[in-house]
Amino acid sequence: MSTHLSNHHIHLAARLSGLLPLALFAAALGLVPGIMAGRSYRAAVAWVPALGVDLSLMIDGLSLLFVLIITGIGFFVSIYSVDYLHGHARTGRFFFFLHAFMISMLGLVTADNVIALFVFWELTTIFSYLLIGFEHEHEKSRKSARQALLVTGAGGLALLAGFLLLQIASGTYEISQMVRAADDLQAHQLYIPILVLLLAGAFTKSAQFPFHFWLPNAMAAPSPISAYLHSATMVKGGIYLLARFYPIMGGTAAWEATLVLVGGFTAVLGAFTALGQTDLKKILAYTTVAGLGIMTMLLGGQSTPSMTAVLTFLLVHALYKSALFLVAGIIDHQTGTREIARLDGLARSMPFTGFAAFAACLSMAGFPLFFGFIGKEIMYKGVLAETMMPGLAAAAAVLANGLMTAVAGVFLIRPFLSDRVGIHLETKEAGIRMWSGPMILGMITIFFGVVPEFVGRVLINPAVKAIHEPSKYVEFAIFHGINDPLALSVLTLGIGAALYVNRQRVNCGVCAVYRAVSLDASQLYEHVINAVAAAGKAQNRILQNGSLHRYFFIVAAAFFMLTAFSYVRGMQGFFGISITMPPVEQALLLIVILAAAAAVVMTRSVLLAICSLGVVGAGIAIVFLTFGAPDLALTQLLVETLTVIIVSIILLRLPSLGSCDRRGRGRMFCDGALAAATGILVTTLMLTVLSSPLDRSLTEFFEKNSYLAAHGKNIVNVILVDFRSFDTLGEIIVVAAAGIAGFALIRRRRYNS
Amino acid sequence: MTRSVILATATRFLVSMILVFSVYLLLRGHNAPGGGFSGALVAGTGFALYAISEGAQSVRRAIRIDPLWLVGFGMLAALVAGLAAAAAGKTFLTGLWWTIAEFNGREIVLGTPFFFDVGVYAIVLGAILTLVLALEEDLAADIKED
Numbered sequence: 089m090s091t092h093l094s095n096h097h098i099h100l101a102a103r104l105s106g107l108l109p110l111a112l113f114a115a116a117l118g119l120v121p122g123i124m125a126g127r128s129y130r131a132a133v134a135w136v137p138a139l140g141v142d143l144s145l146m147i148d149g150l151s152l153l154f155v156l157i158i159t160g161i162g163f164f165v166s167i168y169s170v171d172y173l174h175g176h177a178r179t180g181r182f183f184f185f186l187h188a189f190m191i192s193m194l195g196l197v198t199a200d201n202v203i204a205l206f207v208f209w210e211l212t213t214i215f216s217y218l219l220i221g222f223e224h225e226h227e228k229s230r231k232s233a234r235q236a237l238l239v240t241g242a243g244g245l246a247l248l249a250g251f252l253l254l255q256i257a258s259g260t261y262e263i264s265q266m267v268r269a270a271d272d273l274q275a276h277q278l279y280i281p282i283l284v285l286l287l288a289g290a291f292t293k294s295a296q297f298p299f300h301f302w303l304p305n306a307m308a309a310p311s312p313i314s315a316y317l318h319s320a321t322m323v324k325g326g327i328y329l330l331a332r333f334y335p336i337m338g339g340t341a342a343w344e345a346t347l348v349l350v351g352g353f354t355a356v357l358g359a360f361t362a363l364g365q366t367d368l369k370k371i372l373a374y375t376t377v378a379g380l381g382i383m384t385m386l387l388g389g390q391s392t393p394s395m396t397a398v399l400t401f402l403l404v405h406a407l408y409k410s411a412l413f414l415v416a417g418i419i420d421h422q423t424g425t426r427e428i429a430r431l432d433g434l435a436r437s438m439p440f441t442g443f444a445a446f447a448a449c450l451s452m453a454g455f456p457l458f459f460g461f462i463g464k465e466i467m468y469k470g471v472l473a474e475t476m477m478p479g480l481a482a483a484a485a486v487l488a489n490g491l492m493t494a495v496a497g498v499f500l501i502r503p504f505l506s507d508r509v510g511i512h513l514e515t516k517e518a519g520i521r522m523w524s525g526p527m528i529l530g531m532i533t534i535f536f537g538v539v540p541e542f543v544g545r546v547l548i549n550p551a552v553k554a555i556h557e558p559s560k561y562v563e564f565a566i567f568h569g570i571n572d573p574l575a576l577s578v579l580t581l582g583i584g585a586a587l588y589v590n591r592q593r594v595n596c597g598v599c600a601v602y603r604a605v606s607l608d609a610s611q612l613y614e615h616v617i618n619a620v621a622a623a624g625k626a627q628n629r630i631l632q633n634g635s636l637h638r639y640f641f642i643v644a645a646a647f648f649m650l651t652a653f654s655y656v657r658g659m660q661g662f663f664g665i666s667i668t669m670p671p672v673e674q675a676l677l678l679i680v681i682l683a684a685a686a687a688v689v690m691t692r693s694v695l696l697a698i699c700s701l702g703v704v705g706a707g708i709a710i711v712f713l714t715f716g717a718p719d720l721a722l723t724q725l726l727v728e729t730l731t732v733i734i735v736s737i738i739l740l741r742l743p744s745l746g747s748c749d750r751r752g753r754g755r756m757f758c759d760g761a762l763a764a765a766t767g768i769l770v771t772t773l774m775l776t777v778l779s780s781p782l783d784r785s786l787t788e789f790f791e792k793n794s795y796l797a798a799h800g801k802n803i804v805n806v807i808l809v810d811f812r813s814f815d816t817l818g819e820i821i822v823v824a825a826a827g828i829a830g831f832a833l834i835r836r837r838r839y840n841s
Numbered sequence: 842m843t844r845s846v847i848l849a850t851a852t853r854f855l856v857s858m859i860l861v862f863s864v865y866l867l868l869r870g871h872n873a874p875g876g877g878f879s880g881a882l883v884a885g886t887g888f889a890l891y892a893i894s895e896g897a898q899s900v901r902r903a904i905r906i907d908p909l910w911l912v913g914f915g916m917l918a919a920l921v922a923g924l925a926a927a928a929a930g931k932t933f934l935t936g937l938w939w940t941i942a943e944f945n946g947r948e949i950v951l952g953t954p955f956f957f958d959v960g961v962y963a964i965v966l967g968a969i970l971t972l973v974l975a976l977e978e979d980l981a982a983d984i985k986e987d
Contacts, residue, residue, distance in 0.1 A: 719879075722874045722875070726883055726886065727882060733889045733890065733893070737892075737976055737977055798952075798954065799936075799952060801873070802872050802873055805875070808878070808961075809876070809877070809954040809955075810957075813934045813936075813954065817919055820915065820916070823968050824912045824915070824916060827969070828909065834972070835979075837979070
């Protein structure tokens, strides 16, 4: 049934898979000169024209920065994964998910239509789910994947609602047109609901307090995935959204206060928690939370320095954090552990990986001559330029950066430089495909740190221009002279050193706080999940207890109640119903059908019950025939025949019916009453329908067009396969699904026993 | 269950006629009572009869392919019939017609709705056979275990 590609082919395909991101990266580089010259590129095709939804893509400076990060790091991650997954049984699936994610992410950052943006947004959520749960044999992977899916998926739904409100308020789905209506939007009465919904989407995706708990759990994913999705690209989707909508929604008091407070708190909380972790990937996950918090906080400003700082730090963070995650993956791959206490001296046994870790950590700590230093200088310029609470923002930034400096020390000093447990003696350097990625990312970090004005001119400033019209660009330089940002940078390094030395004590304090208050919504999440599961079990106990009798009773009772309710509500008295005596032959037929139905209910013989059932069906078929519906009669007769055959396959092998019926008298009375009531209701309905005049317009249409337009004289068949064939398509899909499901049920019974 | 000689003899004779009748119903459906659904029910009845009389294995040998493939084939036929219109620039599932011959001055036309009906036929027959054969085998195995 399935074709198996050999491992050889999959491995070859995996090796070549880096070509896709590389080609896209090269193509994106080709757009750089145009974007620098102030142009933007746009393409659109009609998608759902009836709703005014186009699949429109636009690349401006902001999109281009993201595209370069996504494709560039995607390239290194693809190469790296070849060795990381070598010999894994699901390599093919991994690379499919990885590249499908990359395409979705590219769609997210280039979509101009908000509906398209939403679709890409959800696609990244789904591929993130599949990749976190990649090692699905482990329960932890499955749980973490589900958590990430539910948290970011709920945010995604809020985002969709926000987009729809945005369309109502602005009259367009295109972001580029919303920008022009920004002033009206901010004065619109829907502004606050829209803001809340957009922020819900962005905060869940970018792991902001109180939704940040899913991100550290997402570390169940393979390391290259953590590097790619959960530090460099997907979690920055929320940041992208905030940046993209900053010109539309930003600059109000509500926007600024929320972003500064939530972002600042997330930054400090994430950084404090990171310091206490002992697992390399957990450390990196919490610093990612902190980094995203800083970006959110900076987006709460409205000045050129703030926006420049967001986008610079975005690039800084993507470079060093993906390098560090890849390094953590190498360490895990080569030593089998990610626990700091069990690692030492790796710089000696793994010089290339060690170099990458060194460059990335120093960038994270913000040492001069590394790109992180430039990012931090501009960041301080940015927070000091905030209109809302600049002092608070600066304090949060300094504290978070100080903590990150200390964390960089934790990541670097003991695992790479110390000599305690001796694990480095039996550790070998990984293959070139694994260390080359983080190494090159580390070298880029140094290169960008040395030529900041080049990066600013080519990448950052065009991106800033896309969301904020600057009166004067921020100057990118290694040394700006003695000023406030430089003082804060020095202060940061001092705080970092102090925190590193006292990290045990700090950690005790953090743990005490955590014990006292729950600092995230994970408990709420657990409660909701458990409540849903409990509700499911309860309804299963009541509604689906495995007894066919119970199912049938519920279905019939629900049908009766709903139909009777709407019938009584719309009733205009029984006066409309007129009953005419049927002709003799029909009356006789009726008596036969009734007698057969009574026999089905009363008999204890299986064979008699089956035959009587057939008589009922055949009698109804004849009724159809007498009213001039040969097609219906034919189908009814055939279905009835087949039913008799299938039922006899089963029932003839069962004991006599009487011994199966263990219902008490009360139960039997209930069933009888329900059956009678349903029968009377349906009869009444039929009579009511018959007593109102028949609308023949549809019939006339079909009579007129059946032969001319559809070349058929049998109207029923023409309706089924031509006029209403879409309905039929749905029905045959149901038939196919029912066949497959029934087959599975029958087979399952055998396998289980 | 003991095998009935009468049923076995009658079945062999009947099944071939039932199957011919089923194809006849499928083909005439557009102009007279019948069509893919009715045709498939008739064919399903025939095979079910055969399964009761000769056992599920004989039916499997006779039809050669797994009935689930019939379901898949039917879905494909129905979708292709629908997509042909889309390929021709019309709305999905619009009927396309070709004149294939003239007979006594009347045009004989063939259209995508026919292929759609063939799809319906295959899916319904496939689903019926899947269930009937699985049931028959399952119950036969039960009896053997007893």
